[in-house]
Amino acid sequence: MVNLRAVQVLSTVVATISLLCIPALCQPTKGTQTGAAGDASVFRVEIHGPAELHKSDGLKSVADLVNAIAWPAVAGIALVLLRSPLFRLLNELPSRTSKIAIMSVSIEFAKVPELATNWSAGGVDVRRLSAAQMFDSNTADLIQQLSGSSGADFAVIDLGAGDQWLTSRLFIISELLDRMRSLNCFVFVSTGELGRPTFVGIANPQNVRWQLASKYPLLESALIKAYGDILAAWFPGPPNEPARPIIMSSRGALDVNVAAELLRRFLQNIQRPDQPSDRWVNLGDATFEYAEWLTPSVLRTTLGDALQRQAFQDSPDTPELTRVEGILRRPGSFVALVESDQTFRALVDRTALVEKTGSSGKSVGGFSLV
Numbered sequence: 354m355v356n357l358r359a360v361q362v363l364s365t366v367v368a369t370i371s372l373l374c375i376p377a378l379c380q381p382t383k384g385t386q387t388g389a390a391g392d393a394s395v396f397r398v399e400i401h402g403p404a405e406l407h408k409s410d411g412l413k414s415v416a417d418l419v420n421a422i423a424w425p426a427v428a429g430i431a432l433v434l435l436r437s438p439l440f441r442l443l444n445e446l447p448s449r450t451s452k453i454a455i456m457s458v459s460i461e462f463a464k465v466p467e468l469a470t471n472w473s474a475g476g477v478d479v480r481r482l483s484a485a486q487m488f489d490s491n492t493a494d495l496i497q498q499l500s501g502s503s504g505a506d507f508a509v510i511d512l513g514a515g516d517q518w519l520t521s522r523l524f525i526i527s528e529l530l531d532r533m534r535s536l537n538c539f540v541f542v543s544t545g546e547l548g549r550p551t552f553v554g555i556a557n558p559q560n561v562r563w564q565l566a567s568k569y570p571l572l573e574s575a576l577i578k579a580y581g582d583i584l585a586a587w588f589p590g591p592p593n594e595p596a597r598p599i600i601m602s603s604r605g606a607l608d609v610n611v612a613a614e615l616l617r618r619f620l621q622n623i624q625r626p627d628q629p630s631d632r633w634v635n636l637g638d639a640t641f642e643y644a645e646w647l648t649p650s651v652l653r654t655t656l657g658d659a660l661q662r663q664a665f666q667d668s669p670d671t672p673e674l675t676r677v678e679g680i681l682r683r684p685g686s687f688v689a690l691v692e693s694d695q696t697f698r699a700l701v702d703r704t705a706l707v708e709k710t711g712s713s714g715k716s717v718g719g720f721s722l723v
């Protein structure tokens with residue numbers, strides 16, 4: 354639609370330039386006037402016809418001047434009149450550039466594979482009520498599951514109704530998974546009476562281990578003692594060099610049998626036949642363990658800010674561009690996809706998505722992608 358105000362202003366400017374040009378059309382010539390005062394030099398104005406215009410030096414100079422300033426003047430006027438939409442366009446350019454890249458990306462490629470394990474071996478469940486002596490040779494089978502070479506990047510920790518995981522078991526599993534396969538992420542869910550895995554939060558295994566050690570200090574001292582016992586039993590002390598490697602990979606993985614023995618000795622160090630305080634859970638058969646049942650409330654209190662509770666609510670009807678933008682706007686390296694009732698569906702590697710779209714540090718939809 355034509356901007357009448359812009360047309361009026363432009364017409365005024367053109368008219369002003371035309372008025373400034375009129376004096377240049379007037380050719381000054383010297384003439385003679387006869388009168389009482391005698392001969393005098395005067396100027397006579399002569400308006401040249403079309404055939405003589407090209408001969409006028411004054412006209413040519415002004416024409417050159419007009420030609421030189423006309424387009425800059427019009428451009429300047431246009432910038433003044435259109436400054437608001439131009440500024441908006443410049444502000445939107447990073448967003449539009451990011452959207453072009455995002456539109457070509459699907460989050461399917463960034464979904465993270467899950468570690469498949471039932472947390473048990475030989476009938477012994479590592480998550481809950483089991484005495485240290487029950488972790489015999491079968492424990493190595495469990496460690497083998499946890500240390501496999503599959504590309505799994507996260508493990509689901511189902512708290513159930515607060516009766517599935519002891520804090521002590523989550524502590525040692527965090528230590529083992531970090532060392533044996535460098536697991537990137539825990540996804541905590543709670544499958545209660547409704548039978549669906551309700552999303553609780555995401556946390557890094559290292560952060561989980563240290564937060565638990567901070568709240569339950571005996572766990573850390575028990576682990577240190579277990580490491581010392583293993584080194585003394587399996588490897589000679591300095592200055593003698595061990596006959597076999599202690600560390601099996603660049604991420605610090607232990608030999609499977611050594612890791613199984615570490616688990617058994619750690620549990621021995623936190624179990625006793627009596628209950629010195631309410632921080633000790635009764636395992637049955639006159640055995641108590643330094644632990645607490647892990648509920649969503651206990652988890653949130655223990656992990657604090659280390660527990661990422663934001664997720665992206667997804668559905669089959671959500672456009673792909675909206676999904677990608679929504680995930681990029683969430684914090685952290687990983688983002689959980691949940692349904693409208695907070696049922697956990699999948700985990701997306703947000704870092705991989707940022708690298709694929711090239712959106713790191715830019716703005717999408719007004720949000721900084723950092």
